Amino acid sequence: MKxxxxxxxxxxxxxxxxxxxxxxxKNVSGARHPNLAAAQTAARNAYNRITAAQEAxxxxxxxxxKKAKELLEQVNNELKLAAEAANKHAK
Numbered sequence: 829m830k831x832x833x834x835x836x837x838x839x840x841x842x843x844x845x846x847x848x849x850x851x852x853x854k855n856v857s858g859a860r861h862p863n864l865a866a867a868q869t870a871a872r873n874a875y876n877r878i879t880a881a882q883e884a885x886x887x888x889x890x891x892x893x894k895k896a897k898e899l900l901e902q903v904n905n906e907l908k909l910a911a912e913a914a915n916k917h918a919k
Contacts, residue, residue: 856911
């Protein structure tokens with residue numbers, strides 16, 4: 829019984845650490861690019877909701893939730909690149 833509790837605690841901690849590491853970061857300036865920053869926030873919120881859905885369904889979504897999270901990470905990267913491109917053309 830104690831072994832199961834310890835295993836659950838360890839796995840839960842690893843899961844939380846993995847979510848914290850993998851989650852898209854906010855790196856677009858809201859002051860310079862409010863629309864891109866808002867889009868980045870929406871993508872981060874979607875990522876968090878997918879994680880919650882995975883946890884509620886015991887991670888059994890046939891890989892679709894994982895793929896959606898990967899796509900949101902790509903969105904985050906593209907938004908950062910869009911902000912950098914806009915910065916190059918700013919006067």
